[in-house]
Amino acid sequence: MAPPPPRRRDVTVSDVAKHARVSKATAARALGDYGAVSDTVRDRVQAAAEALGYRPNELARSMNTGKSNTIGVIVGDIENPYFGLAMRGISDAAKEEGFDVILVNTSEDVDAEIDAVRVLLDKRVDGLIVAPASSGETGHLRDVYNSGRPLVLLDRRVDGLDVDVIEADMASVAFEATRHLVDVGHRRIGFISTLDVKGPYHDGLDLRVSSVADRLQGVLGAQQEAGIPDPGSLVRFADGSAGIRPVARELLALPDAPTAIIASDSLIALAVLGTLQELGLRVPDDVSFVMFDDFEWTTLTTPPLTVISQPIYDMGVAAGKTVIARVQSRAVPERRAFQATLVQRESVAPPRASAGGAIEALSAS
Amino acid sequence: MAPPPPRRRDVTVSDVAKHARVSKATAARALGDYGAVSDTVRDRVQAAAEALGYRPNELARSMNTGKSNTIGVIVGDIENPYFGLAMRGISDAAKEEGFDVILVNTSEDVDAEIDAVRVLLDKRVDGLIVAPASSGETGHLRDVYNSGRPLVLLDRRVDGLDVDVIEADMASVAFEATRHLVDVGHRRIGFISTLDVKGPYHDGLDLRVSSVADRLQGVLGAQQEAGIPDPGSLVRFADGSAGIRPVARELLALPDAPTAIIASDSLIALAVLGTLQELGLRVPDDVSFVMFDDFEWTTLTTPPLTVISQPIYDMGVAAGKTVIARVQSRAVPERRAFQATLVQRESVAPPRASAGGAIEALSAS
DNA sequence: CTGAAAGCGCTAACAG
DNA sequence: CTGTTAGCGCTTTCAG
Numbered sequence: 001m002a003p004p005p006p007r008r009r010d011v012t013v014s015d016v017a018k019h020a021r022v023s024k025a026t027a028a029r030a031l032g033d034y035g036a037v038s039d040t041v042r043d044r045v046q047a048a049a050e051a052l053g054y055r056p057n058e059l060a061r062s063m064n065t066g067k068s069n070t071i072g073v074i075v076g077d078i079e080n081p082y083f084g085l086a087m088r089g090i091s092d093a094a095k096e097e098g099f100d101v102i103l104v105n106t107s108e109d110v111d112a113e114i115d116a117v118r119v120l121l122d123k124r125v126d127g128l129i130v131a132p133a134s135s136g137e138t139g140h141l142r143d144v145y146n147s148g149r150p151l152v153l154l155d156r157r158v159d160g161l162d163v164d165v166i167e168a169d170m171a172s173v174a175f176e177a178t179r180h181l182v183d184v185g186h187r188r189i190g191f192i193s194t195l196d197v198k199g200p201y202h203d204g205l206d207l208r209v210s211s212v213a214d215r216l217q218g219v220l221g222a223q224q225e226a227g228i229p230d231p232g233s234l235v236r237f238a239d240g241s242a243g244i245r246p247v248a249r250e251l252l253a254l255p256d257a258p259t260a261i262i263a264s265d266s267l268i269a270l271a272v273l274g275t276l277q278e279l280g281l282r283v284p285d286d287v288s289f290v291m292f293d294d295f296e297w298t299t300l301t302t303p304p305l306t307v308i309s310q311p312i313y314d315m316g317v318a319a320g321k322t323v324i325a326r327v328q329s330r331a332v333p334e335r336r337a338f339q340a341t342l343v344q345r346e347s348v349a350p351p352r353a354s355a356g357g358a359i360e361a362l363s364a365s
Numbered sequence: 366m367a368p369p370p371p372r373r374r375d376v377t378v379s380d381v382a383k384h385a386r387v388s389k390a391t392a393a394r395a396l397g398d399y400g401a402v403s404d405t406v407r408d409r410v411q412a413a414a415e416a417l418g419y420r421p422n423e424l425a426r427s428m429n430t431g432k433s434n435t436i437g438v439i440v441g442d443i444e445n446p447y448f449g450l451a452m453r454g455i456s457d458a459a460k461e462e463g464f465d466v467i468l469v470n471t472s473e474d475v476d477a478e479i480d481a482v483r484v485l486l487d488k489r490v491d492g493l494i495v496a497p498a499s500s501g502e503t504g505h506l507r508d509v510y511n512s513g514r515p516l517v518l519l520d521r522r523v524d525g526l527d528v529d530v531i532e533a534d535m536a537s538v539a540f541e542a543t544r545h546l547v548d549v550g551h552r553r554i555g556f557i558s559t560l561d562v563k564g565p566y567h568d569g570l571d572l573r574v575s576s577v578a579d580r581l582q583g584v585l586g587a588q589q590e591a592g593i594p595d596p597g598s599l600v601r602f603a604d605g606s607a608g609i610r611p612v613a614r615e616l617l618a619l620p621d622a623p624t625a626i627i628a629s630d631s632l633i634a635l636a637v638l639g640t641l642q643e644l645g646l647r648v649p650d651d652v653s654f655v656m657f658d659d660f661e662w663t664t665l666t667t668p669p670l671t672v673i674s675q676p677i678y679d680m681g682v683a684a685g686k687t688v689i690a691r692v693q694s695r696a697v698p699e700r701r702a703f704q705a706t707l708v709q710r711e712s713v714a715p716p717r718a719s720a721g722g723a724i725e726a727l728s729a730s
Numbered sequence: 731c732t733g734a735a736a737g738c739g740c741t742a743a744c745a746g
Numbered sequence: 747c748t749g750t751t752a753g754c755g756c757t758t759t760c761a762g
Binding site: 375377378379389390393394396397399400421422424425426427428429430 | 754755756757758
């Protein structure tokens with residue numbers, strides 16, 4: 001389809017200098033807009049550059065300035081609207097400061113993440129924003145730190161790593177949401193998330209993703225406070241998004257199935273809702289439902305969904321501004337605490353009077 | 366929060382060479398894995414590199430090889446799930462070939478796009494994937510071509526630019542969808558898209574985004590074939606996503622309001638559906654609805670939505686593979702035609718018997 | 731197989 | 747203000 005590309009040699013400063021009959025250094029100064037150049041010469045050089053179609057080689061420039069004006073962003077899943085929106089924020093912030101963004105998707109794989117960090121460091125990005133897949137392996141993150149380049153963590157903390165973190169307060173809002181469920185009468189509350197942990201959930205299990213751990217802490221805490229025994233028994237982790245539906249089914253088939261479910265993000269919510277639909281279970285009549293993240297579609301389902309909203313775009317912007325501020329060793333923008341809020345709509349109702357599980361409830365109706 | 370970073374000088378080939386007591390050239394050969402080096406020396410060099418914590422400077426490497434192993438991707442809106450998913454495909458394809466991706470978001474602004482192309486070219490990306498905001502200004506795209514670097518267009522053609530294009534056949538599926546609406550009895554079919562055109566739609570208006578033009582061509586064509594007069598009168602373009610709701614309201618308030626609406630993408634669909642909900646109009650009883658793109662939430666609304674599905678992820682992969690194949694001047698992967706399909710669910714029904722507009726229908730019920 | 735030397739395109743002293 | 751001379755870190759002749 002496309003004919004063989006011409007690929008002619010690029011025009012360099014040297015070419016422009018020759019054409020404008022000045023030294024390479026002078027041409028470079030005029031072109032790079034540094035140092036001092038007389039107006040006449042500057043004009044002459046720029047005319048020559050224009051005529052020859054000169055374009056600076058940013059690689060060469062970066063090589064001796066040591067700055068690439070590029071930040072790296074490493075996320076687990078760009079397809080996840082959470083990261084899509086955050087990315088938009090980062091990207092907008094970067095553009096405003098004249099930075100570009102290299103995006104790497106790790107599919108939530110730690111090895112891929114380790115690799116990504118290495119590659120981006122080798123490419124000499126000026127700073128890095130990472131949503132770490134695990135707080136277990138963190139050597140690569142320390143490498144960033146040791147390289148002297150700023151690192152900002154997004155959505156997830158890593159204990160013992162003293163860097164900027166952009167996150168919303170998940171524990172308290174999760175507590176609030178669960179408390180809401182308890183208040184209307186639920187005593188069997190399921191929590192579903194994705195996480196690569198082996199075996200069923202148990203007390204003291206190391207979750208390795210702080211944003212999930214925080215959510216869970218709030219969920220469990222509210223139930224403990226309400227005197228609900230063993231709330232951990234209705235917690236489930238799926239390994240990858242393909243695993244969510246089976247897990248949801250299993251949970252709902254329990255003799256003591258939950259009367260309410262909390263989905264840890266929008267991708268999980270979609271799968272859980274789909275499962276509910278397949279099973280013919282209605283929200284909130286058969287099962288109450290709360291999910292994290294407030295995307296527009298959540299208002300269009302029947303019923304509209306009760307959600308936990310976080311300022312994702314703003315967090316992206318903050319992450320972008322923060323790395324760049326660090327890169328330029330300027331003061332970091334005020335550390336606003338990002339607040340998540342419970343948005344009550346109509347997917348929460350008191351549990352049915354019957355004591356049976358969700359599936360039994362079905363046959364009863 | 367983060368203590369002042371150390372920022373020590375990077376370890377270079379030269380350092381490693383010294384440590385291993387070989388010449389810089391030999392060390393470079395061992396490290397860069399090219400040329401010929403004896404096993405003993407290679408081991409010695411690698412040990413030294415390890416000991417010193419050597420990391421190659423990819424910028425320097427790119428400078429003299431002329432290849433950066435990076436491709437640039439320019440899209441209008443990464444927040445749009447269409448591009449999120451496509452990006453995932455591109456990213457996966459790139460990773461497989463050992464390439465990185467620099468992503469630039471233009472907010473569908475042509476000037477930003479022109480700028481982005483320039484910057485990425487200056488950064489010496491090896492190839493570019495662009496979803497052009499307009500087929501009007503294309504000088505910057507020709508610049509890419511002239512730079513000798515491969516360019517692949519995603520989702521949108523640009524006439525007269527003979528490069529690879531990854532797109533699905535929108536015209537025929539749009540025809541099919543519209544035909545379906547006509548078949549069940551609709552004669553007033555609205556079409557809403559986002560596009561920065563001044564004034565109302567009229568015949569021969571230059572749409573400048575081929576994927577939208579194709580959709581519209583199918584929509585109009587099916588109606589013309591059915592003998593529906595002046596189908597263009599129910600076509601609306603909003604300038605930016607903020608404008609969609611007003612436009613939808615205006616359309617629905619018409620004395621001859623449409624009995625069916627086609628939304629040109631998922632973001633538009635969300636806004637239209639939201640408007641319908643606000644107005645208390647039910648789908649499909651009051652208004653039938655068809656939208657482009659099949660995301661999971663479309664099955665969770667009441668009713669599930671009839672949609673047009675395209676293989677977005679695969680198209681992203683194809684775009685990625687294609688640029689990279691061109692970069693390596695290998696044969697381009699087979700030019701599979703990407704097929705979009707109409708997925709019939711439950712948002713289409715015959716129009717109400719009453720002849721009035723949608724809003725009147727409301728008061729009648 | 732290994733070393734010396736040149737050079738990628740640009741910036742950065744340092745003289746004049 | 748302008749030119750000369752060095753590099754940045756790596757690859758790449760070209761000898762040996």
